[in-house]
Amino acid sequence: xxxxxxxxxxxxxxxxxxxxxxxxxxxxxxxxxxxxxxxxxxxxxxxxxxxxxxxxxxxxxxxxxxxxxxxxxxxxxxxxxxxxxxxxxxxxxxxxxxxxxxxxxxxxxxxxxxxxxxxxxxxxxxxxxxxxxxxxxxxxxxxxxxxxxxxxxxxxxxxxxxxxxxxxxxxxxxxxxxxxxxxxxxxxxxxxxxxxxxxxxxxxxxxxxxxxxxxxxxxxxxxxxxxxxxxxxxxxxxxxxxxxxxxxxxxxxxxxxxxxxxxxxxxxxxxxxxxxxxxxxxxxxxxxxxxxxxxxxxxxxxxxxxxxxxxxxxxxxxxxxxxxxxxxxxxxxxxxxxxxxxxxxxxxxxxxxxxxxxxxxxxxxxxxxxx
Ligand SMILES: Nc1ncnc2c1ncn2[C@@H]1O[C@H](COP(=O)(O)OP(=O)(O)OP(=O)(O)O)[C@@H](O)[C@H]1O
Ligand SMILES: [Mg+2]
Numbered sequence: 152x153x154x155x156x157x158x159x160x161x162x163x164x165x166x167x168x169x170x171x172x173x174x175x176x177x178x179x180x181x182x183x184x185x186x187x188x189x190x191x192x193x194x195x196x197x198x199x200x201x202x203x204x205x206x207x208x209x210x211x212x213x214x215x216x217x218x219x220x221x222x223x224x225x226x227x228x229x230x231x232x233x234x235x236x237x238x239x240x241x242x243x244x245x246x247x248x249x250x251x252x253x254x255x256x257x258x259x260x261x262x263x264x265x266x267x268x269x270x271x272x273x274x275x276x277x278x279x280x281x282x283x284x285x286x287x288x289x290x291x292x293x294x295x296x297x298x299x300x301x302x303x304x305x306x307x308x309x310x311x312x313x314x315x316x317x318x319x320x321x322x323x324x325x326x327x328x329x330x331x332x333x334x335x336x337x338x339x340x341x342x343x344x345x346x347x348x349x350x351x352x353x354x355x356x357x358x359x360x361x362x363x364x365x366x367x368x369x370x371x372x373x374x375x376x377x378x379x380x381x382x383x384x385x386x387x388x389x390x391x392x393x394x395x396x397x398x399x400x401x402x403x404x405x406x407x408x409x410x411x412x413x414x415x416x417x418x419x420x421x422x423x424x425x426x427x428x429x430x431x432x433x434x435x436x437x438x439x440x441x442x443x444x445x446x447x448x449x450x451x452x453x454x455x456x457x458x459x460x461x462x463x464x465x466x467x468x469x470x471x472x473x474x475x476x477x478x479x480x481x482x483x484x485x486x487x488x489x490x491x492x493x494x495x496x497x498x499x500x501x502x503x504x505x506x507x508x509x510x511x512x513x514x515x516x517x518x519x520x521x522x
Contacts, residue, residue, distance in 0.1 A: 156388035192369035298334035324359035371406035
């Protein structure tokens with residue numbers, strides 16, 4: 152039998168990628184013209200998928216693309232290593248024409264990396280003793296390399312999970328601002344979740360990177376688009392799904408594309424030869440059961456007041472968390488303690504604001520809380 156045709160958890164590539172035509176065109180257009188961009192969405196809406204899709208196309212056009220994941224960089228040295236390794240591979244670098252390309256490339260860097268090989272590709276690495284000023288020089292040198300290439304072809308530095316940049320160095324937002332100003336033809340693409348952190352970095356008037364990048368905000372995939380995609384994938388997996396069932400999945404698990412795909416995945420696994428409504432509910436039960444131990448652990452770590460607020464929101468989202476009805480449902484003393492509790496839960500990404508309401512962010516956690 153064919154494998155499960157749905158995919159969640161890691162970026163959606165190839166046949167798993169749906170929609171986002173307008174966002175993709177906006178992103179590509181800006182990168183090609185050297186405009187800086189900031190891509191923002193809640194967790195798991197598809198930022199990395201969109202970046203990878205754009206990068207694949209840019210590679211096909213022989214553009215120079217450097218992509219680093221800020222969150223996955225252990226420290227400044229490993230971040231610097233990623234940048235240097237990819238800078239070397241970028242097309243359009245003049246060192247590629249030299250007989251001794253590696254020494255020619257290293258002349259452009261003030262810091263000296265260790266060179267190892269992955270097959271024929273060199274990898275440049277710095278160890279944890281790399282001092283912060285040297286790391287800054289390295290970042291500036293890599294940006295300079297892109298700046299040189301950008302005179303002749305599109306060049307971009309893509310920094311995913313940028314909301315965590317401060318963890319690598321509180322001064323880095325200012326460094327990137329200075330480099331972006333110095334190299335206006337390079338497109339700096341910053342992507343991140345956790346809106347309040349991204350705002351502090353990019354969109355608040357006090358932010359280091361204020362007003363220097365055009366925002367692209369990812370919302371949910373339109374219901375028509377994601378429903379059609381689910382039906383096409385189901386058909387590819389030889390277990391057809393009606394329009395009504397596709398919309399049921401979207402209604403139960405949406406709006407985050409990851410959650411929709413996850414429910415579709417579980418549903419496909421439990422379904423017989425066609426995917427019907429019963430399979431969707433069985434899939435939901437399966438997904439919840441699978442994560443129950445994690446949910447229990449997270450729930451136990453909450454204070455009694457936080458638990459009551461979370462459970463009340465799982466039963467029914469509220470548009471008036473400060474209202475008397477919600478106070479009565481949670482037993483909290485006053486609107487300000489409700490507000491504080493919700494702020495803590497929101498910072499922990501357990502609750503979110505959707506339309507006008509406060510809701511439990513993860514639909515499977517909400518189902519678990521409802522029991
Ligand atoms: N364009 C898309 N088409 C179909 N599914 C998508 C799309 N974008 C995202 N998804 C679904 O969402 C999941 C997560 O996507 P992705 O990792 O790109 O999100 P993200 O916003 O980068 O998440 P994070 O905030 O955790 O970094 C994918 O595995 C897939 O199930
Ligand atoms: Mg991502």
